[in-house]
Amino acid sequence: MDAIVKTFPGQSETRPTREQAEEAVRVLLRWAGEDPQREGLLDTPKRVATAYRELFNGYELSPEDVLGRTFEEVSGYGDPVLVRDIPFYSHCEHHMLPISGKAHVAYLPNGRVLGLSKIARVVDIFGRRLQTQENMTAQIAGAIDKTLKPRGVAVMIEAEHMCMAMRGVQKQGSTTLTTTFTGEFKENATEQARFLTLVRNR
């Protein structure tokens, strides 16, 4: 029995119990046409509930905590720092079906730099929430902007949406591309072009 009642960050609803979550999975199994009492499905609600806690644990983590408030000081390095091809998985908020893709994140340091693994962790936190690709792109840029206060941030996400690939539209293999630019990346066309070149030239 899950007795812990937790309020999610930014949400007023309290979390349902594990029993309630497992019962909801049984309802969906019946909705799909299955018999939840079939032997192969007996433990499925338990597994799904556990998997959801892992796949959506981004609600329990704050990007600000990961990025921290202390950064490495660098003097004299003003060129972009780019982390390319960060793989991620997420779920679309419209169908709760998987999104898989890669994020490319760059920033222009303002005397301070981030540990490189932290950028990948921020991508992971936002990925482990229900998302639209547009929002996720903006959220990654916003979190880095807010904590590191660089001269600019550029984020590009290339992703495939299972709700497009598997459902009626059947656009298998098609990827959606989104970008967000802030600061000098937004204002300066040369910086923007340099980012796009760095991402593309692999």
Ligand SMILES: [Zn+2]
């Ligand atoms: Zn969708």
